Amino acid sequence: MIRVAAVGDIHMGLESQGLLRPAFDTLPDCADLLLLAGDLTRHGTPEEARVVAREVRGLAVPVVAVLGNHDHHDEQPGKVAALLEDAGVRVLEGEGTVVECAGTRVGVAGTKGFGGGFVGRSAGEFGEPLMKEFVRYSRRCADGLRAALEELDRQGCAIRVALTHFSPVADTLAGEPPEIYPFLGSYLLAEAIDTAGADLSVHGHAHAGTEHGMTAGGVRVRNVAQPVIRRAFNVYHLHAG
Amino acid sequence: MNEPAAPHPGENVEYRVAHLRDRLAAEELGELGVRAEMRAGAVVVTGTVPSAQCRETVLRTVHEELSGLSVHTDVVVAETATPDHAEELP
Secondary structure (H helix, E strand, C coil), X not given: CEEEEEEECCCECCCCCCCCHHHHCCHHHHCCEEEEECCCXXXXXXXXXXXXXXXXXXXXXXXXXXXXXXXXXXXXXHHHHHHHHHCCEEECCCEEEEEEECCEEEXXXXXXXXXXEECCEECCCCXXXXXXXXXXXXXXXXXXXXXHHHHHHHCCCCEEEEEECXXXXXXXXXXXCHHXXXXXXXXXXXXXXXXXXXXXXXXXXXXXXXXXXXXXXXXXXXXXXXXXXXXXXXXXXXXXX | CCCCCCCCCCCCHHHHHHHHHHHHHHCCCCCCCCEEEXXXXXXXXXXXXXXXXXXXXHHHXXXXXXXXXXXXXXXXXXXXXXXXXXXXXX
16 A cells, blocks of 8 residues: 655745644655645745745655646746755656655656646637647647656556646536636646556645546546645555556 | 725726736735635635735735725635545545
8 A cells, every 4th residue: 555645735935934844744654755736836936946845855755746837937947846856856747756665666747737628618729829839738748747657657657646736627626616727727637647547646726626536537636735635735545456 | 894985986896806816916925826706795805825924915915905895805824734534545
């Protein structure tokens, strides 16, 4: 049994230092790894990223993250990722990583993802260059996720988790205004997950959404945005095979 | 609390609510998770923010931006407790 802890949307600012560390220090008692589902900062500044880095530096479990839209706001996502990596966090974008947990190979594939909406109510790759690029960017994120999940399968991972910031399904957005669903996720992520296969999909971004959902292919989805789970993190027990 | 003044005749409250949301997103908060909606003649502001300081800033901004309007707020700070159980995913 693998114990996966996850939280997203912690939105740390300069006054946030120490808010989550006491709970994170208990992780070795209840989890084998910690997933951070993006929006770790408020504006994506290096100063805010340093707060996050200090909050997770030296934790006794591996930490794997994706960035969120807030982490891009200052237009320095590479710097944010580098500061987190320097603190020992594996930051994923269109790639995967393998974590050895009690003799089991656990693969985590990650992308921030993007919007576009869900089947029958989604944006199309048509018209103005900006509109086409919107959809193409979302498709590139989903393609990266699919390729990473497939690579983890080739690497013999017994358990694979898809980690995103944007949602792959509409289920976990329930509670948000339906009019903004296209800004909260894309079915392209779910299609990638169902095509490549995964044991669990974890995302954030939708603060007013709900925790539980499922892709059309039957993969369980969990929205771990901190305002949704109302804890420092949630823990999911996964069983190989 | 003083009785809120009625909006000026012809004033479009919807745009004031939209400007509030723009300001919450643009200023020091970068806050996109607070919802402000018109309901029965009042503005209802709800959401979860990451810290007590953020909550104070949101409420101060709301009262500045919506001065003179009837406003109800339910803005809470994100909880940081350790979970007391795990979810089994067989």
